[in-house]
Amino acid sequence: MEEIIKIEFNGEEIEVKKDATLLSIARERNIYIPTLCHNDALEPYGVCRMCLVEIEDKGRMRIVTSCNYPAKEGLKVKTDTEKVVSTRNVVVELLLARAPENKEINELAESFGVKGGRLENVNDDCILCGMCVRTCDEVVGVNAIGFAQRGIDRITATPFVEASETCIGCGSCVYVCPTGYIKMTDKDGKRYIENWKVELELQSCENCGAYIAPKRQLDYIRNIADLPNDFYNLCFDCR
Ligand code: FES
Numbered sequence: 001m002e003e004i005i006k007i008e009f010n011g012e013e014i015e016v017k018k019d020a021t022l023l024s025i026a027r028e029r030n031i032y033i034p035t036l037c038h039n040d041a042l043e044p045y046g047v048c049r050m051c052l053v054e055i056e057d058k059g060r061m062r063i064v065t066s067c068n069y070p071a072k073e074g075l076k077v078k079t080d081t082e083k084v085v086s087t088r089n090v091v092v093e094l095l096l097a098r099a100p101e102n103k104e105i106n107e108l109a110e111s112f113g114v115k116g117g118r119l120e121n122v123n124d125d126c127i128l129c130g131m132c133v134r135t136c137d138e139v140v141g142v143n144a145i146g147f148a149q150r151g152i153d154r155i156t157a158t159p160f161v162e163a164s165e166t167c168i169g170c171g172s173c174v175y176v177c178p179t180g181y182i183k184m185t186d187k188d189g190k191r192y193i194e195n196w197k198v199e200l201e202l203q204s205c206e207n208c209g210a211y212i213a214p215k216r217q218l219d220y221i222r223n224i225a226d227l228p229n230d231f232y233n234l235c236f237d238c239r
Contacts (some may be wrong), residue, residue, distance in 0.1 A: 008076040016214040022066035022077055023051055031079055033066055034088070036095075036178045037129035042138050044068035048129050051093045054081045056177035063087055063185075071094060089114050098122045104179045126156055132173035140172050142220070156195070159174060163197035186211060205235035212236075 003018040009025060016025050020043060026033045036048035040092070046068040047065050053066045056076040065082060097119035105127070109116065130147070133156055137143045141237045144167035148157040158164040169191045174184045183194040191200045191214050200214035212218070218232045230239050 005073040007071050007074065008220045010078055010080070013133055013177070016071050018072065019070040021212050022053055022055075022064075022069045022071060023072060024052075024077055025077075026066060033079055035067060036108075036127065037131060038067045039131065039135070039176060042131070042134045045130050045134060048095075048127065050088065052084050052088050052091070054084050071219050088112070093119060095127055098127055099125045099179060101125070102179050102181075122152075123180050127158065128154060128182075129178060130156075131176040131178065132156055135172045135176045136167075140170055141224075142166055142168055142170075144168075145173065158196045162166060163199075167193065167198045167200075168217040168220045169193060169198055169200040203232070205238050206233045207238040208235060210235045210237070 004015050005018045006013055006015055007025075008014075010031065014025075014029075023035065023038065030118045033053065034114055036049075036050045037045050040053065044067045046065040049065060051066045052063050053069075054077070055062055055064055055069070057072075058074075066077075066079075072107050089112060089129070089130075091107050092114040093116065094103050096109045096114065096116040098121075100116055100121045100123060107140055124177045128147070131146050133147060136145050144160055144164045146160060148155050155161075158167070168238075169184075171191075171193070173195075174182045174193070181195070185192045185194075186202065189202050189204070189211065191202055192198065199217050202211040203213060203215045203218050204211050212232075212235050220230060221227065
């Protein structure tokens with residue numbers, strides 16, 4: 001049975017499930033905490049540092065990432081202290097220096113009133129949040145991409161940075177990427193995902209001719225799911 005504990009959240013004493021993440025508790029109470037590397041479908045990763053909160057645990061104050069910090073009895077949590085705001089602003093400034101031309105990161109910085117210019121720019125739209133890598137592995141189950149290289153050279157890439165032979169072209173990585181770094185185009189019966197050097201033939205609907213999905217993706221689904229043939233041959237509208 002789940003253990004219920006008491007914590008203090010923004011000054012209010014509340015009862016929560018033991019080990020629930022502080023982010024999930026905030027969301028249940030409609031308290032906004034920004035995130036970039038969190039998705040409920042994925043294991044918490046704690047890498048973007050956007051979801052910072054301040055905690056007091058046995059008299060000790062600390063800043064922690066709320067997406068992977070578990071609730072425990074007596075914990076005091078504050079989501080909007082001066083320290084949270086100033087530390088998060090530094091995180092946003094670092095992101096802005098990494099991706100100074102990126103629309104999403106610029107909008108994020110603007111929403112927090114953070115300006116760039118103090119740090120050296122890197123000019124890389126990939127903020128290494130790992131959303132694409134984790135989604136491909138944990139949700140799609142294909143594991144076509146990962147991290148390569150180390151330190152400031154770290155990138156998201158296919159094995160040996162070569163054209164992926166396992167990517168099924170489902171586009172989940174494109175969907176979850178918070179900065180629009182991963183580029184996917186459908187053109188002339190093919191799907192292209194630039195970042196993974198992928199070019200896949202699209203299956204067209206037997207009835208209306210509209211493109212359904214990459215053939216490789218449909219083959220992948222055929223192997224793991226027992227779906228009627230219509231699923232593979234007809235588009236959503238014609239089924
Ligand atoms: S959302 Fe918590 S570190 Fe990214």
